[in-house]
Amino acid sequence: MSKKVIAILRGDYIGPEIMEAGLKVLDAASKDSSFQYETIDYPFGGAAIDQYSEPLPQQTIAGCKKTDAILLSAIGGPKWDTAKKRPEKGLLEIRNALGLFSNIRPTKVDPNLSHFSPVKQEILNETDFVIVRELTSGIYFGTPREQNEEKALDTTTYTAQEVKRILKIGFEMSMHRRKHVTIVDKANVLATSKLWRQVTEEFKKSYPEVTVDYSYVDAAAMKIITQPTAFDVIITANLFGDILSDEASVLTGSLGTIPSMSAGTDGPNLYEPIHGSAPDIAGKGIADPISMIQSIEMMLRESFNETLLADKIAAAVQKTIEDKIITPDLGGTATTQEVTANIVKNLKG
Amino acid sequence: MSKKVIAILRGDYIGPEIMEAGLKVLDAASKDSSFQYETIDYPFGGAAIDQYSEPLPQQTIAGCKKTDAILLSAIGGPKWDTAKKRPEKGLLEIRNALGLFSNIRPTKVDPNLSHFSPVKQEILNETDFVIVRELTSGIYFGTPREQNEEKALDTTTYTAQEVKRILKIGFEMSMHRRKHVTIVDKANVLATSKLWRQVTEEFKKSYPEVTVDYSYVDAAAMKIITQPTAFDVIITANLFGDILSDEASVLTGSLGTIPSMSAGTDGPNLYEPIHGSAPDIAGKGIADPISMIQSIEMMLRESFNETLLADKIAAAVQKTIEDKIITPDLGGTATTQEVTANIVKNLKG
Ligand SMILES: CC(C)[C@H](C(=O)O)[C@@H](O)C(=O)O
Numbered sequence: 001m002s003k004k005v006i007a008i009l010r011g012d013y014i015g016p017e018i019m020e021a022g023l024k025v026l027d028a029a030s031k032d033s034s035f036q037y038e039t040i041d042y043p044f045g046g047a048a049i050d051q052y053s054e055p056l057p058q059q060t061i062a063g064c065k066k067t068d069a070i071l072l073s074a075i076g077g078p079k080w081d082t083a084k085k086r087p088e089k090g091l092l093e094i095r096n097a098l099g100l101f102s103n104i105r106p107t108k109v110d111p112n113l114s115h116f117s118p119v120k121q122e123i124l125n126e127t128d129f130v131i132v133r134e135l136t137s138g139i140y141f142g143t144p145r146e147q148n149e150e151k152a153l154d155t156t157t158y159t160a161q162e163v164k165r166i167l168k169i170g171f172e173m174s175m176h177r178r179k180h181v182t183i184v185d186k187a188n189v190l191a192t193s194k195l196w197r198q199v200t201e202e203f204k205k206s207y208p209e210v211t212v213d214y215s216y217v218d219a220a221a222m223k224i225i226t227q228p229t230a231f232d233v234i235i236t237a238n239l240f241g242d243i244l245s246d247e248a249s250v251l252t253g254s255l256g257t258i259p260s261m262s263a264g265t266d267g268p269n270l271y272e273p274i275h276g277s278a279p280d281i282a283g284k285g286i287a288d289p290i291s292m293i294q295s296i297e298m299m300l301r302e303s304f305n306e307t308l309l310a311d312k313i314a315a316a317v318q319k320t321i322e323d324k325i326i327t328p329d330l331g332g333t334a335t336t337q338e339v340t341a342n343i344v345k346n347l348k349g
Numbered sequence: 350m351s352k353k354v355i356a357i358l359r360g361d362y363i364g365p366e367i368m369e370a371g372l373k374v375l376d377a378a379s380k381d382s383s384f385q386y387e388t389i390d391y392p393f394g395g396a397a398i399d400q401y402s403e404p405l406p407q408q409t410i411a412g413c414k415k416t417d418a419i420l421l422s423a424i425g426g427p428k429w430d431t432a433k434k435r436p437e438k439g440l441l442e443i444r445n446a447l448g449l450f451s452n453i454r455p456t457k458v459d460p461n462l463s464h465f466s467p468v469k470q471e472i473l474n475e476t477d478f479v480i481v482r483e484l485t486s487g488i489y490f491g492t493p494r495e496q497n498e499e500k501a502l503d504t505t506t507y508t509a510q511e512v513k514r515i516l517k518i519g520f521e522m523s524m525h526r527r528k529h530v531t532i533v534d535k536a537n538v539l540a541t542s543k544l545w546r547q548v549t550e551e552f553k554k555s556y557p558e559v560t561v562d563y564s565y566v567d568a569a570a571m572k573i574i575t576q577p578t579a580f581d582v583i584i585t586a587n588l589f590g591d592i593l594s595d596e597a598s599v600l601t602g603s604l605g606t607i608p609s610m611s612a613g614t615d616g617p618n619l620y621e622p623i624h625g626s627a628p629d630i631a632g633k634g635i636a637d638p639i640s641m642i643q644s645i646e647m648m649l650r651e652s653f654n655e656t657l658l659a660d661k662i663a664a665a666v667q668k669t670i671e672d673k674i675i676t677p678d679l680g681g682t683a684t685t686q687e688v689t690a691n692i693v694k695n696l697k698g
């Protein structure tokens with residue numbers, strides 16, 4: 001098997017700390033396997049602004065395009081709040097430059113961590129759904145976008161083609177799950193939502209086994225809290241996905257453990273924790289590395305088809321959590337290093 | 350004191366049932382007071398479609414404009430799902446026609462009902478905040494709005510003037526509360542949000558006592574669940590307000606009790622329950638009338654300055670809830686009529 005190339009964007013504040021932890025686990029897990037890889041660092045986010053006055057330098061785009069997968073750690077923070085171009089801008093640009101039109105976020109409640117959820121256990125039950133968010137269109141990229149002192153304007157656009165390709169991702173995913181798709185929109189108001197519904201009505205004919213329903217975004221925002229087990233795969237537009245996936249993430253009670261994947265048609269997928277760069281705990285050695293480690297697990301599974309390796313990491317993480325070797329965000333007292341070392345140890349067990 | 354005129358839009362499904370309950374309480378509460386009023390019914394929503402093929406007939410707009418306040422009960426339902434113009438369209442039009450640019454939604458956790466909340470008690474504590482939603486601009490009304498088979502487009506617009514007038518409502522409200530305003534936006538992406546921030550930075554200078562902070566809508570969607578006590582007054586754009594106010598409403602555990610107010614510069618305010626027309630329980634006599642009764646309480650307070658009357662109704666409702674004379678949505682077995690009769694009885698006590 002040829003050597004895989006993984007781009008590493010280390011991030012800001014706690015970013016590099018959890019990236020290092022993740023790479024240790026990847027190294028240990030793959031040691032005695034046939035999976036071979038090399039990593040290449042590229043500048044990105046705040047770190048890239050410091051060095052190149054630009055959150056997404058050309059070399060990073062060009063370099064990433066040639067890799068097999070991208071690992072990105074949390075970026076941004078107060079240091080660049082007044083920067084002309086902020087780190088987050090780089091995030092929008094890399095999605096666009098690499099054609100990463102889908103963002104996948106699992107919301108799965110872990111019984112070992114669900115006591116940290118703000119939501120009651122009897123509501124959570126076995127909550128396990130995925131939000132498939134369209135990532136390179138909608139109001140994030142629509143033009144015109146204008147602003148002066150007196151007025152401002154944003155434009156939301158979708159083409160049938162853009163809707164179809166994100167539906168494809170979500171419907172395919174549902175076929176390996178409970179075959180239930182919920183389209184979240186605001187079709188009682190928005191023209192773009194009406195297009196989504198029209199395209200879905202046609203598209204779903206190719207998936208007769210899949211149950212499809214529609215929910216307005218306001219109703220979905222309620223149901224995610226009151227009845228999260230009602231969802232399997234949610235497919236939605238960029239802005240709604242941004243809001244709902246963050247809302248959903250708090251159900252788990254363990255933000256510091258959740259990975260995500262962004263994917264396009266071809267080219268490398270991008271894997272990253274869903275949380276931010278946590279400036280308040282940076283440098284203290286207590287950041288939760290599990291989100292990064294699970295992002296790596298997701299990469300092995302989705303980009304490299306390394307199911308056994310991924311399963312091994314998943315089991316090792318699970319055991320570490322069960323043994324309560326966990327960082328303060330999960331109510332533990334372990335450091336980033338201790339959690340990482342324990343997971344590495346469990347890989348061998 | 351001159352007689353006040355109140356427009357009554359009875360709504361669909363459970364709409365008329367809870368309107369009748371509300372008007373009984375208003376009648377009983379005002380009987381021995383100096384508050385004099387008459388009501389005039391106007392066709393609206395599904396009922397108006399049935400009669401006039403139009404959810405908001407001209408006569409309703411013209412009539413409402415001449416009144417001192419409008420009471421609206423829940424509208425819409427499956428009967429009109431395939432109507433050319435759906436009942437909800439009437440809702441958008443009446444807001445626009447009457448210039449009701451602000452929507453006020455209290456989220457106040459009642460200790461007697463909070464056990465119904467999906468969120469844990471230790472998170473809820475004394476949650477008490479208000480969402481001030483801009484209601485007649487943004488993506489709901491921006492043009493162009495276009496759709497064909499291949500693509501669709503929506504436009505979000507805001508003028509500095511529109512932002513200022515909604516800020517005024519929210520800041521004034523905060524002065525009677527904890528003097529804390531949170532502007533929710535997506536200023537890391539949207540031009541309209543950047544305008545909101547610019548206008549706020551200037552506007553807040555007139556309210557030096559008010560603490561102002563900003564939150565991205567995705568972060569706010571999390572914080573409403575994880576730390577709802579952090580909010581006092583949220584001011585936000587039309588679409589964000591739609592999503593967040595529905596999300597927030599479930600915290601109370603008692604959707605069937607929450608009122609709302611929509612207001613403009615002059616002309617009558619509109620008061621309505623926040624919930625829908627609940628077709629599944631229509632005609633069974635078990636709809637919770639408290640949302641409508643509290644909408645009337647809000648009307649007495651805000652439109653007519655009848656604080657004593659409003660307080661009297663509030664106390665009567667509170668006693669009924671404490672005595673557990675409550676409908677099934679709140680875990681009780683009482684009917685709409687029994688709850689209403691009990692509240693009327695408590696008015697005298
Ligand atoms: C940083 C921001 C522009 C970004 C988004 O809104 O997409 C973030 O919230 C996310 O969800 O990845």
Ligand SMILES: CC(C)[C@H](C(=O)O)[C@@H](O)C(=O)O
Binds near residue numbers: 188218437441
């Ligand atoms: C029915 C719908 C158009 C409406 C809205 O989105 O404003 C409703 O959700 C509301 O909040 O009153």
